[in-house]
Amino acid sequence: MLYYNSDCNETNEMKILDCTIRDGGLTNDSYFSLDTVRAVYQAVCRSGIDYVELGYRNSKEILSPAEYGPWRFCDEEQLRKVVEGIEPLNTKISIMQDAHMAVPKDILPKAQSVVDLIRIATYLRDMDKAVVLARNATNRGYECTINIMAISQEELKEIEISLQKIESETDVQCVYIVDSFGALYPDDVHRLIEIYKKNLKNKKIGLHFHNSQQLAFANTLLGIKEEVHFIDGTLYGLGRAAGNCPIELLVGYLQNTKYDILPLLEVIQKEILILKEEIKWGYHIPYMLTGILKKHPRKAMSWMKRSQKDDFITFYKSITDKC
Amino acid sequence: MLYYNSDCNETNEMKILDCTIRDGGLTNDSYFSLDTVRAVYQAVCRSGIDYVELGYRNSKEILSPAEYGPWRFCDEEQLRKVVEGIEPLNTKISIMQDAHMAVPKDILPKAQSVVDLIRIATYLRDMDKAVVLARNATNRGYECTINIMAISQEELKEIEISLQKIESETDVQCVYIVDSFGALYPDDVHRLIEIYKKNLKNKKIGLHFHNSQQLAFANTLLGIKEEVHFIDGTLYGLGRAAGNCPIELLVGYLQNTKYDILPLLEVIQKEILILKEEIKWGYHIPYMLTGILKKHPRKAMSWMKRSQKDDFITFYKSITDKC
Numbered sequence: 001m002l003y004y005n006s007d008c009n010e011t012n013e014m015k016i017l018d019c020t021i022r023d024g025g026l027t028n029d030s031y032f033s034l035d036t037v038r039a040v041y042q043a044v045c046r047s048g049i050d051y052v053e054l055g056y057r058n059s060k061e062i063l064s065p066a067e068y069g070p071w072r073f074c075d076e077e078q079l080r081k082v083v084e085g086i087e088p089l090n091t092k093i094s095i096m097q098d099a100h101m102a103v104p105k106d107i108l109p110k111a112q113s114v115v116d117l118i119r120i121a122t123y124l125r126d127m128d129k130a131v132v133l134a135r136n137a138t139n140r141g142y143e144c145t146i147n148i149m150a151i152s153q154e155e156l157k158e159i160e161i162s163l164q165k166i167e168s169e170t171d172v173q174c175v176y177i178v179d180s181f182g183a184l185y186p187d188d189v190h191r192l193i194e195i196y197k198k199n200l201k202n203k204k205i206g207l208h209f210h211n212s213q214q215l216a217f218a219n220t221l222l223g224i225k226e227e228v229h230f231i232d233g234t235l236y237g238l239g240r241a242a243g244n245c246p247i248e249l250l251v252g253y254l255q256n257t258k259y260d261i262l263p264l265l266e267v268i269q270k271e272i273l274i275l276k277e278e279i280k281w282g283y284h285i286p287y288m289l290t291g292i293l294k295k296h297p298r299k300a301m302s303w304m305k306r307s308q309k310d311d312f313i314t315f316y317k318s319i320t321d322k323c
Numbered sequence: 324m325l326y327y328n329s330d331c332n333e334t335n336e337m338k339i340l341d342c343t344i345r346d347g348g349l350t351n352d353s354y355f356s357l358d359t360v361r362a363v364y365q366a367v368c369r370s371g372i373d374y375v376e377l378g379y380r381n382s383k384e385i386l387s388p389a390e391y392g393p394w395r396f397c398d399e400e401q402l403r404k405v406v407e408g409i410e411p412l413n414t415k416i417s418i419m420q421d422a423h424m425a426v427p428k429d430i431l432p433k434a435q436s437v438v439d440l441i442r443i444a445t446y447l448r449d450m451d452k453a454v455v456l457a458r459n460a461t462n463r464g465y466e467c468t469i470n471i472m473a474i475s476q477e478e479l480k481e482i483e484i485s486l487q488k489i490e491s492e493t494d495v496q497c498v499y500i501v502d503s504f505g506a507l508y509p510d511d512v513h514r515l516i517e518i519y520k521k522n523l524k525n526k527k528i529g530l531h532f533h534n535s536q537q538l539a540f541a542n543t544l545l546g547i548k549e550e551v552h553f554i555d556g557t558l559y560g561l562g563r564a565a566g567n568c569p570i571e572l573l574v575g576y577l578q579n580t581k582y583d584i585l586p587l588l589e590v591i592q593k594e595i596l597i598l599k600e601e602i603k604w605g606y607h608i609p610y611m612l613t614g615i616l617k618k619h620p621r622k623a624m625s626w627m628k629r630s631q632k633d634d635f636i637t638f639y640k641s642i643t644d645k646c
Contacts, residue, residue: 218541
């Protein structure tokens, strides 16, 4: 019939990474219960998703454990509580380090860890720190990526310089385009993928989108077509502000492949939906406005906690020059 | 900077049509208050949107006025109550006729009507009726389009035959691609636009998407790039099942053009948000599932009214062979 049908070849190389707990942790200071994290881990394994990211390993000397939940630090002991008794099947475990909030010494040698992949999230200005953390991770035996955040704010020339630095100074397998503000249109994504391909001869490309303008899934589909290697999603889109690309949409699109949507539906039903009572992710006008205005969503997140959260006009005026 | 910036040239030809009341009426049997419809009309006029569709003009001999609200029939007298005292600026008024539920005699001569545009919605199987209604509308002095519904279910060859019939037998200005099920991926849209362009030498192309898979806005952006003429949106995406392309996203994308987002934000805040208490549009897993499975959303809409609406697994199994 009419449809563009995804076929299995598309996934021979491509990997899906679920970062529900990690990115969702930006909405609740990483305070998920162990039961929730285990349920997510088990569902993601059963669905055949390639990687699951269980949180950050940021430094307790920089962030206070009194202010953040356990998934902001992901102690090895904590991670072992997650995986205990659950069959991983083919799913690998990822954690993230923020370049400006993490230190190399928190990473154990790979042989002592359940972690497979360490992703280094960085702003361009912190690229030197990111390179140090990435070299540390690969030297200790892990797979590694560098994820360039807030890329919509950066000059193309500066992006190219950083890509060349990553290419020549690290052994990471992949570099991500991270649309932290949900500001990128498909043509922007296309242009960035071209720039990444031009500057990265020995690294793959990854994509992580926010959904401020309901473009996270569509931008990811574009990336699949342009043969990127890593794509990120989260259960029901749970993530900062408007959230991320819903992983069930990715698996729905790839429904003739190895992935199974049913475990994802089940865990959304049992564990994720109820979080909506506390966390306001999804399509909301304040998040949309920071997306179209190419701004960090923090003001929208703060606005969404107010009783007058639906006074869109006042919010719009507060973040623009209009008055 | 980095972004793909929409520029004014893109809108020289393109027209935006707001169909909040018409498509939203499929969620509440067209029972909006006159005050709500007037507020929507005024906001759409002030924002510079090109057309506003206030409902259907279907036949009272086929549908009972006891079962449907006034916006399913759009009596001329009712429409005059909407526009009275409101400055239309440059916004034209549209109504829709369903090919299988409307009759020619309900259309007054243009000189006696506030309506500018009549859109004929049809399944391919009712194309003969659609052509009769379209010829009636243009003969009586209106602008007219034919909107091919549920196009994801049709064979390409049959679509081409119908396009050729419309081209040769009518004076409509535009033929729409209508993704009633929210099943089309961007590559499907691209292919359909190619087929429309190949078969329509003297008609423009229009796009109307449903948002089951969060692709309505992205698919519309693709259409803008491929130079379609008419694009549809609704306030906050209000519309059947998952709803439509949010018109505020379109205007956000086109923010350097003649359109103004503020009146849209204001009416969403004052009139549309409150409807969420009664109407479950937006991204919900049952609607998503009918989208990825390429099915009519009616089963999902019915499911969403049950107390067990969040039992996704049972719903999934009920609409597939899996048990």
